[in-house]
Amino acid sequence: RTPSRRVDPADTIKWDDKMAGNFRELKALKAKYPKIKNMISLGGWTWSKWFSNAAATDALRKQLVKSCIDIYIKGNLPVVDGRGGPGAAADVFDGIDIDWEFPSVQGFGYNTVAANDGENYRLLLAEFRKQLDELGATTGKRYALTIALGMGKDKLDKINVGSYAPYLDWINMMTYDYNGGWDLTQTNFQSHLYRDPAAPNDKCSGKAGDTCYGDRSLVSFYNTDDALNQLLSQGAPANKLVLGLPFYGRGWT
Template sequence: MRRSMLGRLAVAACSLSLLTAFAPAGGDDAGAPGGSGRSYKKVGYFTQWGVYGRDFQVQDLEANGSAGKLTHINYAFGNVSAEGRCFTGNVPGEADAWADYARPLDAANSVDGVADTWDQPLAGNFNQLRELKAKHPGLKVLISLGGWSWSTHFSDAALTPASRRAFVASCIDLYIKGNLPQDGTRGGAGAAAGVFDGIDLDWEWPGSAGDTDTTYRPEDKRNFTELVKEFRTQLDAYARSQKRGTKYELTAFVPTAPAKIDAGFDVRRIMRDLDFVNLQGYDFHVSGEPRTAQQSALYAHGDFSVQGTVEAWQRRGAPAHKLVMGMPFYGQGWTGVSGGGNGMGQPATGPAPATWAAGYEDYKALKKLADSGAYQVHRDRRGGHAWLFDGTTLWTYDDPQVLRAKTGYVREHGLGGAMFWSLDADTADGELITAVDRGLRGR
């Protein structure tokens, strides 16, 4: 993704144009296969910049009921410096300490209903996440490192044993120990201690191309494995030093394309140290392509699909219970669609106009289009995906009906749960997360 104050989501944290096609192979929630009870992960990404143009605050997760349905919030994103360190600050396009921990919230936008004071060391999103955890003691918050735009220096940070040790130590110091840079009265030693329960690695992509300025090397695959191990080692050591039975979680966002998996991920080895991975379950096709296509189908013969992604990771040694299925809370759109029919698979002139970035639209806006009557909802029931088409413009997206099918797949195949990008794209009453929660409960 590209980051700007209002439109840094063009392809979002977890987006990319996938380069090759493949044919897929032959909280305490109830609802595991066979009817037995089990826990499913429900992981939502909260975007740092959503508090601006979208005016989506942490408090909105409490107001719309989403907080009580989540097991994890991944805070997007933390950046990696050219020196290979986790860092924050007020650096346009690189870090936003104002949003993270300096911005004061009034009573109406605070989870606990109390306005921030000028002299408290922690404010902003970090303080609101702390307040949200106080209301929901089982909720875990992870700092997600990287994303599409901020994976630039991951390869350098992971290059040597010394660079990995220093990188991991800096991330633990900043986010787990909470030693924030002083920003006026904000920050200081231990200011954010207890906010984060672990680290999510969102390196896009080790061993293969990501954003235009992101470095990658053939040795990234080995170095990513060693980086995961270093994070696990240092997180466990710090947990032991706390002597409170604390465990810090370690997760990763991982790709769909087999070529990208094989270039960057020693699956059997990394899965030993990761608590779980969030599978890319979207952006199988994007609005920059010349023809319309599905972006998140559950099944798709000869094309990318959720099923194909799950099976690709399992064939390489990932256990099902550590695979968390990614689900989009947004759509990919094309305009100037010609060729007739229902619009799918037809030529288009370019990305569709949208609120924040051309070709990318929040579900809450797409729901309004569907309800307006101007667009017809189409479904591929065998493929498990949906799209909107008005004769000229097409949007491919997931709605509650699609998500019910996907949660059924999670339960049937014993997967670890569901992940969503991103929480600010849902409706004001949390329609999509409610559908996922009910589906994982077998309701």
């Protein structure tokens, strides 16, 4: 990044500053634009390995939430080369986003997965909301809690988003990546609003291992309309649902 693109070109790091790097830039951004809100997102496609294990018991849920709040909200960083320390990153983040990919469904390939992940996720979110509110009662702040939600039918079948909603400020729907280069046989839409009955993978193939719903394939439900209606049927409130738009394309060779 060139100096002209910095939040504050005159904001040089001193030798005894307690923060550097991205966290420092985010804090400088908030100083320049006081109304901005920063969220830290935990998990993701390659970092959801231990969610199932960490959410499995009350003690582990409490431990995970306490650790996340201690580091990202209270800003108590480990000391590395003289930087960090208690409160060093305080006020950098205004809330936490959980991106568990996916409860009770294998994602990246090495994740821990359990049949009761869906309910444990609810309990984990309840614990996040409880501890964030307890901290807010002492600081006078409202800390946001959100999730990033995989929109495939196989993922939504394993959870009840309506039961999560009371703990959440909003729900980030991952309404994209419905098709991609992992399918080596055909191209297709990656973020379409509606089912396309003419798509080559719309009908159940009948092949061993394929999941079928009547004559429809699983992937035929990978569209925003079907996924959104499933969320609403689970009792997810429409005013907390945020549509995701991909600012990228997918390619095939």
